[in-house]
Amino acid sequence: IPNKVNSICCIGAGYVGGPTMAVIAKQCPHLKVTVVDVNKDRIAAWNDECLDNLPIYEPGLSEVVAEARGRNLFFSTDIVSAIKESQMIFISVNTPTKTYGVGKGMAADLKFVELCARQIAEIANEDKIIVEKSTLPVRTAQSIKQILSAYQNGCQFRVLSNPEFLAEGTAISDLLNADRVLIGSEDDELGKRAEEALVDIYSHWIPKERIIRTRIWSSELSKLTANAFLAQRVSSINAISALCEQTGADVDEVAHAIGMDSRIGSKFLKSSVGFGGSCFQKDILNLVYLCRHFNLPEVADYWEQVVHLNDYQKHRFSKKIIDTLFNTVSGKKIAFLGWAFKKNTNDTRESASIYIADELLQDQAEIHIYDPKVSEQQIFSDLEFLQNNRREYHLNNTSQFEAMSMDKIRKLVHVHSDPYAAMHKAHAIAVLTEWDEFKTYDWQRIYKDMLKPAFTFDGRNILSKRMLDEIGFETYNIGKGD
Ligand code: UDX
Numbered sequence: 001i002p003n004k005v006n007s008i009c010c011i012g013a014g015y016v017g018g019p020t021m022a023v024i025a026k027q028c029p030h031l032k033v034t035v036v037d038v039n040k041d042r043i044a045a046w047n048d049e050c051l052d053n054l055p056i057y058e059p060g061l062s063e064v065v066a067e068a069r070g071r072n073l074f075f076s077t078d079i080v081s082a083i084k085e086s087q088m089i090f091i092s093v094n095t096p097t098k099t100y101g102v103g104k105g106m107a108a109d110l111k112f113v114e115l116c117a118r119q120i121a122e123i124a125n126e127d128k129i130i131v132e133k134s135t136l137p138v139r140t141a142q143s144i145k146q147i148l149s150a151y152q153n154g155c156q157f158r159v160l161s162n163p164e165f166l167a168e169g170t171a172i173s174d175l176l177n178a179d180r181v182l183i184g185s186e187d188d189e190l191g192k193r194a195e196e197a198l199v200d201i202y203s204h205w206i207p208k209e210r211i212i213r214t215r216i217w218s219s220e221l222s223k224l225t226a227n228a229f230l231a232q233r234v235s236s237i238n239a240i241s242a243l244c245e246q247t248g249a250d251v252d253e254v255a256h257a258i259g260m261d262s263r264i265g266s267k268f269l270k271s272s273v274g275f276g277g278s279c280f281q282k283d284i285l286n287l288v289y290l291c292r293h294f295n296l297p298e299v300a301d302y303w304e305q306v307v308h309l310n311d312y313q314k315h316r317f318s319k320k321i322i323d324t325l326f327n328t329v330s331g332k333k334i335a336f337l338g339w340a341f342k343k344n345t346n347d348t349r350e351s352a353s354i355y356i357a358d359e360l361l362q363d364q365a366e367i368h369i370y371d372p373k374v375s376e377q378q379i380f381s382d383l384e385f386l387q388n389n390r391r392e393y394h395l396n397n398t399s400q401f402e403a404m405s406m407d408k409i410r411k412l413v414h415v416h417s418d419p420y421a422a423m424h425k426a427h428a429i430a431v432l433t434e435w436d437e438f439k440t441y442d443w444q445r446i447y448k449d450m451l452k453p454a455f456t457f458d459g460r461n462i463l464s465k466r467m468l469d470e471i472g473f474e475t476y477n478i479g480k481g482d
Pocket residue numbers: none
């Protein structure tokens with residue numbers, strides 16, 4: 001096992017693997033970095049001459065790719081050669097929630113990770129360091145190690161856990177100025193050598209004191225715990241938002257007041273229509289599954305409630321729209337501003353908008369969507385995925401409804417590239433993503449162009465309520481009582 005490496009690769013060119021490797025390549029010009037993926041289209045997009053066509057939208061990413069690509073950063077579908085050539089291999093493949101069999105709807109599906117481990121074991125012709133980047137349940141490193149050692153091809157392997165804490169939309173700055181880098185390693189001499197090799201890479205730009213070294217289980221569990229705590233803050237403030245609406249308090253004022261307490265802190269207290277993204281729900285469900293597995297039902301129930309509350313928040317928002325529009329949205333035109341799960345990303349996984357759309361479609365609404373970065377194809381694929389997996393998620397409200405046909409959905413859902421067209425003659429507008437551009441629209445013009453009464457439902461509290469009230473809109477905001 002080398003304690004310094006000059007060639008690395010990453011299996012999985014997604015939202016984590018792509019930006020992470022691009023930044024490593026930028027910061028370590030001497031290091032050859034190859035990113036591989038089974039998905040040919042995705043690799044082609046990463047290699048596209050035109051940087052607007054990268055498969056991921058992330059502020060600052062195209063500049064980093066422009067600088068490093070072709071110099072020491074390469075994207076390829078040749079997984080075999082990449083594994084052979086690299087002394088260190090990052091595994092950054094997707095680990096979705098299982099939609100079948102044991103642990104369905106709860107446990108992480110590790111089949112892609114397992115495949116990677118087997119492939120590495122088959123191909124490796126010299127010692128390798130394997131770095132677990134994907135979010136994985138505790139003790140996955142053990143399973144990877146077991147697979148690797150079962151092949152007995154004369155090579156040594158050491159597994160490191162190096163969870164990624166970047167948030168989408170701020171990935172590049174999160175990677176460049178990480179609060180910390182966490183490395184968990186096996187407690188033997190070769191494990192320590194592997195750890196040194198990874199510390200050596202990060203040391204090119206991360207101050208030594210921000211590189212934390214732990215035992216491997218602590219590292220794996222810290223990733224799940226960090227996401228559970230972050231999600232818990234959002235559910236906590238969202239729970240209070242419901243109470244604010246009943247009592248006449250204002251959730252933003254409450255968040256500001258409690259956030260000034262340095263023990264609480266001001267970040268991550270923005271009340272919303274519900275958290276989304278590929279990580280929060282999945283990681284909490286993983287944690288819950290692990291706790292049940294280890295016979296800790298009280299702990300499992302505690303964390304599960306964070307997901308229940310998030311479902312409640314999404315449901316509350318859809319219900320508010322239906323109730324306010326005189327108890328039915330059938331045949332009514334509802335404009336959606338935003339489809340991504342947060343601003344500055346084209347990622348839509350678990351976005352609240354999908355679930356809001358679903359509840360409104362069940363009530364036969366006509367939905368007109370505008371998002372600055374999400375494609376029409378993605379929106380229909382999100383809605384289709386939900387129809388096919390409705391019963392697999394044991395937790396959310398969606399399982400109470402029947403699946404809808406895609407024909408029907410295509411009749412009711414329209415995707416626009418011009419926001420004003422999406423809002424033309426609408427009964428109501430729902431703001432579902434906090435994109436900055438929504439604040440700068442000509443709201444006077446939008447009001448004139450809508451049916452009256454003109455309703456706005458601001459699921460992100462980004463539009464000025466006073467401005468909208470003055471224009472004449474009927475406004476609803478999360479967590480603002482009268
Ligand atoms: C609390 C609030 O901190 C304070 O702002 C409010 O005005 C009154 O209630 P207090 O109960 O005096 O203050 O003490 P605090 O330091 O909050 O501790 C409360 C309990 O939590 C103690 O039993 C303490 O041991 C425990 N605690 C606190 C922990 O177990 N772990 C911690 O990390 C912090």
